[in-house]
Amino acid sequence: MTSAPVVIIGAGPAGLACASRLLRHDRRIVLIDDNLQPGGQYFRQLPPTYVEGKKSRLLHETERARRLARTLEDPRVLYLAGTTAWACPGPLTVAYAGKTQTGRVEAEAIVIATGAYDRPFPFPGWTLPGVISAGGSLNLAKGSGLIPGGRVVVAGNGPLVLVAAATLAAAGAAITHVIEAQPTVRLVSRLLPRSLDAPRLFRKGLGYRMRLLRSGVRVSSGAMVSQAAGHGKLEAVEIAPLGADGRPAAKGRQQIEAETLVVGYGLVPSNEFSRLVGCQMTHVPGLGGWVPARSDTCETSLSGIYTVGDAAGIGGVELAILEGMIVADAIAGRNDQRLRRSYARLNRFRYALAASYETPKRLSSADPDTIICRCEELRLRDLTEAVRSCATSLGRLKSVTRLGMGRCQGRNCMVSAAALCGFDEIERADALPRSRPPARPVRIADLVQDTSIGPARVPDEAISPISPELKP
């Protein structure tokens, strides 16, 4: 057993699977997660005070979640919940801060398992209360045991749409419409040939669709959200056929009264930590965008730093778990061929799934008045005006407009702004504005608790004005 632990950032499926597997190799582990309970998004748990009965209508996996969470009870695991890994002060040192613990840990290896978040898809009215993301609807259900109120419309493009819709429907939400952008015929014809790579996943996906149809929900495709409307809250959703240019077609629009709109137009790998520590990045559309370049053992360009799960490329829970295990083996100098073979198949399927949702033109429903940066309240016209006058790069656009400078630090706006302002055709990693510490917002009260900091090098005061010998 080595002296330094493996530090895993993120206690979702990938992080937990990695930890579990590392215990088999008798490693010590420090697992750091922002949330108060483990599970990430897929295995998000109800509050600890809640009890789920046998007749619970919440569709979620509990058995695997429980099994993985039990890893945290092992004495070799230090689980830091409600704690943010915010920087790497040294090549294999992780600084963390939170209400109950702040400090640093030297690692044998670092595993970045920070998951993904909903891709921002701006459209007129998307900031109205009542419009929530697909991930947001699932987190509401799994993390709080709630279904959204009123009539619910679910719209988007990607596997999460049906997962969200089916979960909400099963839980009793009043889903009136489910609208997928990719025409079902195209989706199925692309995916079916690759279904043998992951027959269970394929059936699972089909299962969500069947569940919805059986419950009488209207599932349609070839359409997208064009706008949301209401006074202070959502009251109606407008849907339009998918235009040839990827924008809502002018003709054939439909108004749907609704109180909740669930939107899911894809996921974005959470790469802020990887970029912060200096991993070389690569742009892979099939993986959801910018991800760290990795070896076949999931190691990044930085020796001893690995990344797994959705943070390394959108791929879902099964891939995340596999990668977590593969990395654990790699750190221990092992290699399990069965894992590799499963991985190869699932990896192929993952790309096929992503490709099956690709539309001829990138989808967008934003118009010049649409808010793009929600935190700073910047509209598309503010951004295009800045591009026109002086902003020749995304970084410059940010400096000039304050895009991405709010609390979300660009997570809910950078990728959409890049696409809408024509900056994402650039495939150079240095086109991305720098990721700076802290990796996520951290309270100053928590940061200053770090007792392992070295002595202060108080900045040189400007030469004392009354010291005569310094005059030339």
Next chain:
Amino acid sequence: MPKAALISGITPGPAVSFSFGARVIPAFSGEPVAAALLRAGVEGTRTAPRTAEPRGYYCGMGVCWECVVEIEGEGNVRGCLFPVRDGLVARAAVARSEEDL
């Protein structure tokens, strides 16, 4: 949205309450503040400073910060992650000056 509802078959934690501005919000101990607000039918939980638009719960996982609320003794927290405890005093997260809003 009109009130969010507890999913059938789930027994929540003990009933408690907290305040959000002038309102008293019934809640279950341990549920995220944002969830309790949704169950109480509170539409927007803050106002965007420049456009004066209402904002509320969106991503549910602590990324977007739309659900930010200010909790006495804590400062600004993400409502979707912060668990309710009895007697908590919360208010809409205020940016800039009171007069601006």
Next chain:
Amino acid sequence: MTAHRSDIIVLGAGTIGLFTALNLARCGRRVVVLERAIPWSEASGVNAGSLGVQNKLTPLVPYAIAAFAIWEDLARQLGCDIGYHRTGGYKIAMSPEQEDRLRASFEAQRDAGLDAQWKTARELRDEAPWLSDAVVAASFCESDGHASPICLGPALVEAVRREQVRLVEGVQILNIEAAGSVSIESTGETFAADELVIATGAWSGRVAAMLGVTLPVSLDVNMVSVTEPAPLTVGKIVTHAHGILTVKQVANGCCLIGGGWQGIGTLDSMAKEIDFDQLIHNLILARQALPGLSRLHLLRSWAGYEGVSPDSLPYLGRLPGRDNIYMAACARGGFTLAPLLGKLLAELIVEGRASMAIDDFNPGRFAHA
């Protein structure tokens, strides 16, 4: 290839270079500004926006006051909001030793023409309850304030272009000839002019060396942090008796924390990395002075370069032994002083003398060292 001809070439599109170019163009000179990378991308673009008189060395007080007179009208001149707020500022002391130091600079600055008032602990508790009890005294000056580098940059670039100044980005200089007339060879065009202004901030030592002049410039890598928006509470900017802390709350509620705590980087590496230990020390100090900062989330920290002369006074004037090469750089408080420095240098170039004494800023003053 024929050279691009102008009257004056200005090297560096930071705040000093741009204000100089603006003033020269308004005097009728044809100006071209050559920028190594992107305008406003170094110290000018990443500083915390302090506009201070109190945090300047005593010899700079009259200049800061004169700069403020320009700042007062700048937004109107540029035709847009530059986030200029003359809030007033407290320069604080948090120990008896700091109080002594503060008293000395307070007296010296008042003698130099600054209108400032001494504040006792009791007065501070009363008028600035957001300052901690650890602040034992402060000097208050109405003139201190802040502006937004983010707003000023594009506005200044726009103003400079409106005056027909040609601004060239991404210029890699291969050679500078300046005996008689000026010729600058780059990887792209060649530029020719009668006179040259070096306004290259932290790079000024290197540029001077290309002309055979030794100009001592050391590199500071200053860290700045920003918090989430908060209710407007901190009504004045805060600086420190030892110059090691600045805190201000800007219009959108965010608090900017600085003070010159050093990050890690060199001009060769172009690295501008955070020194995490020193960052936390900066935050500890900030919190000691303004306890209300504790609850706020830190959103982001960054670092930027600043060139500094050995006596921390600006370089402003002719390069030693050269009639047609001028320098304006390393002002250590350049964001505040730039509007004035640009004006003074333009006066020197166009009229032969500046309207304020600039002998103390002679670029050749360390030649004997």
